[in-house]
Amino acid sequence: MNSLEDLVQACQKAADSQSPETQVEAVLKEALKDIPHLKSLIPDRPEEDFLVHRSNNLTIWRIRFVPGVVYPPHDHGHHTICAVYEGAETNTFYEERGGELVKLKEQVYPAPCVFSLSGEKIVMSGNLGSTDMVALHLQLGDLIETHRHVWDPATSQKHEYSDKVFVQLAKYPPGYDIPVV
Numbered sequence: 001m002n003s004l005e006d007l008v009q010a011c012q013k014a015a016d017s018q019s020p021e022t023q024v025e026a027v028l029k030e031a032l033k034d035i036p037h038l039k040s041l042i043p044d045r046p047e048e049d050f051l052v053h054r055s056n057n058l059t060i061w062r063i064r065f066v067p068g069v070v071y072p073p074h075d076h077g078h079h080t081i082c083a084v085y086e087g088a089e090t091n092t093f094y095e096e097r098g099g100e101l102v103k104l105k106e107q108v109y110p111a112p113c114v115f116s117l118s119g120e121k122i123v124m125s126g127n128l129g130s131t132d133m134v135a136l137h138l139q140l141g142d143l144i145e146t147h148r149h150v151w152d153p154a155t156s157q158k159h160e161y162s163d164k165v166f167v168q169l170a171k172y173p174p175g176y177d178i179p180v181v
């Protein structure tokens with residue numbers, strides 16, 4: 001593939017297939033075989049996220065986690081596939097039991113790495129490393145239109161997802177230019 005458009009088209013074709021979960025993973029695993037080339041296709045923008053593609057069955061984001069950032073536990077409502085191509089993403093998984101968030105496990109995903117999460121998985125995502133983590137995060141649905149949730153990890157309080165609550169409950173490193181939403 002010679003452009004970001006080619007990669008998006010390959011992912012959309014995979015999302016439209018009979019087995020989107022495995023086909024999208026396969027496209028991303030192939031793309032991660034040549035990280036310098038992949039990086040040449042994706043704009044190196046400083047924002048924590050930007051929308052690359054949106055359709056009714058696929059959303060693609062470019063994600064950047066600076067060192068020390070931790071986003072609150074949230075779900076996605078759709079099967080999610082992540083392709084880490086710089087640094088490492090750390091995810092802490094939770095389960096809701098009787099209104100309480102119960103921590104299950106923490107897992108580090110260093111580049112190059114493709115992994116998937118089911119839509120109902122509750123995950124707190126961050127960067128505990130010393131360099132930026134940069135990834136593509138894809139959902140097999142229109143994430144922006146999806147009803148989903150975010151939790152306060154300190155109190156287990158469950159909220160309807162909004163960017164505002166998400167940012168309020170995130171932990172940012174000192175001096176970080178916190179987005180206004």
Ligand SMILES: [Fe+2]
Nearest residue numbers: 074075076125
């Ligand atoms: Fe997420």
